[in-house]
Amino acid sequence: MSRKTIGIFMVIVGAIAMIINLSYLKPYEYYDVIRRLSYVLFMVGIFMIPSYSKSEKNR
Numbered sequence: 001m002s003r004k005t006i007g008i009f010m011v012i013v014g015a016i017a018m019i020i021n022l023s024y025l026k027p028y029e030y031y032d033v034i035r036r037l038s039y040v041l042f043m044v045g046i047f048m049i050p051s052y053s054k055s056e057k058n059r
Helices: 003-024 031-048
Strands: none
Touching: 003 031
16 A cells, blocks of 8 residues: 555545534543544645655756
């Protein structure tokens, strides 16, 4: 698996976790922990997605 594929997977899982957390888990005590973990997962996934390649002139 490439970094980009893992990043896309992390973004999707983080977004789904945020939606479920905000929709169903608000009254529970571990709401804040899940919210923070899902945001971290989402942000790390976003940073893993871009793939930069060198231009042909620099090679």
